[in-house]
Amino acid sequence: MIGLSTAAEVRAAEDVLLARTREGVLMQRAATGLATVCLRLLGRAHGTRVTALAGAGNNGGDALFAGAHLAARGARVTAVLLDPDRAHPAGLAALRRAGGRVTGPEGPDGLDRADLVLDGVVGTGGRGGLRPPAARLAGRAAAGPGMTVAVDVPSGVDADTGAVAGEAFAALHTVTFGAVKPGLVVGDGRGCAGTVHLVDIGLGPHLAAPRAHQLTDADVAAHLQPPEPGDDKYSRGVVGVVAGSAVYPGAAVLCTGAALRTRPGLVRYAGTAGDGVRAAWPEAIVTDGRPADAGRVQAWVAGPGMGTDDDARGALAEVLATDLPVVVDADALTMAAREPDLVRGRGAPTVLTPHDREFERFGVPVGTDRIGAARRLAADLGAVVLLKGDATVVAGPGGTAFVNATGTSELATAGTGDVLAGILGALLATGTPPAQTAAAAAHLHGRTGQLAAARGPLVASDLVRHLPRAVGLVRGSATGSLRDSGA
Numbered sequence: 001m002i003g004l005s006t007a008a009e010v011r012a013a014e015d016v017l018l019a020r021t022r023e024g025v026l027m028q029r030a031a032t033g034l035a036t037v038c039l040r041l042l043g044r045a046h047g048t049r050v051t052a053l054a055g056a057g058n059n060g061g062d063a064l065f066a067g068a069h070l071a072a073r074g075a076r077v078t079a080v081l082l083d084p085d086r087a088h089p090a091g092l093a094a095l096r097r098a099g100g101r102v103t104g105p106e107g108p109d110g111l112d113r114a115d116l117v118l119d120g121v122v123g124t125g126g127r128g129g130l131r132p133p134a135a136r137l138a139g140r141a142a143a144g145p146g147m148t149v150a151v152d153v154p155s156g157v158d159a160d161t162g163a164v165a166g167e168a169f170a171a172l173h174t175v176t177f178g179a180v181k182p183g184l185v186v187g188d189g190r191g192c193a194g195t196v197h198l199v200d201i202g203l204g205p206h207l208a209a210p211r212a213h214q215l216t217d218a219d220v221a222a223h224l225q226p227p228e229p230g231d232d233k234y235s236r237g238v239v240g241v242v243a244g245s246a247v248y249p250g251a252a253v254l255c256t257g258a259a260l261r262t263r264p265g266l267v268r269y270a271g272t273a274g275d276g277v278r279a280a281w282p283e284a285i286v287t288d289g290r291p292a293d294a295g296r297v298q299a300w301v302a303g304p305g306m307g308t309d310d311d312a313r314g315a316l317a318e319v320l321a322t323d324l325p326v327v328v329d330a331d332a333l334t335m336a337a338r339e340p341d342l343v344r345g346r347g348a349p350t351v352l353t354p355h356d357r358e359f360e361r362f363g364v365p366v367g368t369d370r371i372g373a374a375r376r377l378a379a380d381l382g383a384v385v386l387l388k389g390d391a392t393v394v395a396g397p398g399g400t401a402f403v404n405a406t407g408t409s410e411l412a413t414a415g416t417g418d419v420l421a422g423i424l425g426a427l428l429a430t431g432t433p434p435a436q437t438a439a440a441a442a443h444l445h446g447r448t449g450q451l452a453a454a455r456g457p458l459v460a461s462d463l464v465r466h467l468p469r470a471v472g473l474v475r476g477s478a479t480g481s482l483r484d485s486g487a
């Protein structure tokens with residue numbers, strides 16, 4: 001698992017370490033790591049042109065010291081000081097010693113010919129969008145030929161939330177220090193950060209336990225264990241699906257198929273789209289009656305295409321009255337937003353899977369702090385909230401959160417949510433902790449989308465077809481990483 005640490009958590013760890021190390025050591029570690037990543041990205045330093053935008057804080061200091069490293073290896077480095085009188089003195093001296101040029105915000109900055117642009121305007125100490133001179137330079141860097149690399153955080157991005165209030169630096173890569181900040185992987189910040197590279201500056205032992213994480217393939221593999229010799233169709237987690245309608249059987253077919261393809265134990269279907277499900281998935285056990293007629297299950301998925309009429313409301317209330325985990329998706333979210341007490345009083349896990357418009361029906365729009373919004377709704381309802389987006393966020397009622405790293409915009413097409421609900425039901429039926437399980441489902445859904453999209457534009461049923469390969473891939477990469485680590 002990759003921990004996501006807020007700016008305050010990183011600063012607190014830095015303070016402990018700063019008190020124990022010689023002055024400047026941490027910044028040297030950061031700048032050396034930054035220069036090393038830049039060298040790797042450039043392929044060589046000699047003869048390359050580098051422009052380093054440097055603000056008045058320590059973020060600017062990092063950029064100046066890294067510029068000095070690159071200049072010492074033969075790069076032609078120009079530092080553009082946003083506030084020349086307050087530039088980091090030691091960083092500036094190092095750059096000058098290494099032969100770097102220095103100019104002000106209106107000077108000849110070399111942005112039009114740069115191979116690399118370093119954004120050291122502002123890091124974790126930033127507030128709000130970029131101010132005018134920095135915003136103008138960031139715009140020119142984005143339009144210019146140089147590879148854009150943000151130092152610690154793209155300037156103008158809120159390190160904790162990913163919110164961008166105005167202009168921000170658009171980076172192809174971000175080299176971040178000590179810990180990945182949530183704002184680099186969620187919301188608008190994710191788009192500004194590009195590929196994130198983490199540089200270890202020794203903060204690890206001093207960092208508070210993170211309250212937000214990203215899962216890796218190895219973490220998700222633990223949710224996708226192959227059957228063991230003693231397993232049978234009941235012991236592997238039986239899923240119940242309440243979805244679709246006579247008019248809209250597609251959602252039921254996709255959701256049931258996704259559950260079967262994720263964990264082919266047993267899937268029971270209860271609803272009015274039974275004929276469509278029987279035709280598409282003869283493996284499923286179908287009843288045209290109520291959920292209670294379906295037989296024993298270990299988790300329910302309710303919502304996709306089921307409608308919101310009295311019968312649908314009755315079926316939803318029936319599954320929510322059980323002591324089993326329930327996924328509340330699509331039409332079930334509309335009904336739960338009207339009657340949140342259906343969810344609030346539950347003892348067993350509930351996972352709600354809203355996109356932004358569905359989320360808003362619970363009373364408050366998502367806003368720019370997606371992790372915060374998901375946490376608040378989760379605490380209010382005593383449920384897990386999986387907030388869909390480019391980077392899907394999962395929050396548990398106690399505040400634990402996950403940000404998905406595998407999302408692809410190709411998944412923004414009809415029916416992909418029905419597939420996610422089916423995957424989620426299949427994983428929840430095994431009884432693993434619901435917030436991490438929901439994050440694992442989002443991860444697998446994203447990996448499946450990546451696989452399916454490799455062949456061109458995808459439709460939701462492509463995802464169902466690619467699920468077994470995605471499960472194999474996730475399991476395989478976990479084995480690979482264990483082998484790599486010598487375990």
Ligand SMILES: NC(=O)C1=CN([C@@H]2O[C@H](COP(=O)(O)OP(=O)(O)OC[C@H]3O[C@@H](n4cnc5c(N)ncnc54)[C@H](OP(=O)(O)O)[C@@H]3O)[C@@H](O)[C@H]2O)[C@@H](O)CC1
Pocket residue numbers: 014018026027030031055056057058059060062121122123124125126127128129130131134151152153156177201
């Ligand atoms: N601590 C350590 O040991 C280590 C810290 N490290 C590094 O330090 C960074 C944090 O440094 P920091 O705390 O000095 O703040 P920082 O991000 O440079 O910003 C302050 C400057 O930004 C300005 N500014 C603010 N908002 C702005 C805006 N919207 N648009 C434009 N400007 C804006 C603000 O201006 P002012 O408000 O003062 O006028 C002030 O000049 C951290 O991200 C990491 O890179 C690493 O070297 C590892 C060791």
Ligand SMILES: [K+]
Pocket residue numbers: 059119120121122123150151152153154155
């Ligand atoms: K920056």
